[in-house]
Amino acid sequence: MNADAYHRHFMTKVAPHLKDIPGHRGASLLRCEAGDRVEFLAVTFWESIEAIRKFAGQNPDVAIVEPEARAVLAEFDDFARHYEVAYNSTSDAE
Secondary structure, three states: OOOHHHHHHHHHHHHHHHHHHOOOOEEEEEEEOOOOOOEEEEEEOOOHHHHHHHHHHOOOOOOOHHHHHHHHHOOOOOOOOOOOOOOOOOOOOO
């Protein structure tokens, strides 16, 4: 199943790589069964836009989708959106 292949790719290739980037603060891979398809949403946390650029390059609004992921995904967004955390129940910081 392609969903399992993408999940495995994220866990074995993407997540370990992200941990090595200074300023990376965590990641979540969300999964939603949508009829006969599976949708994923990768959410990553960073200390700054500069840290994101270390991963994504000078244009952090362009999504990084590796060839291995492209091979198993039916479709994907070619853009990334960036948000500031307004509230996080798992953090003591406000």
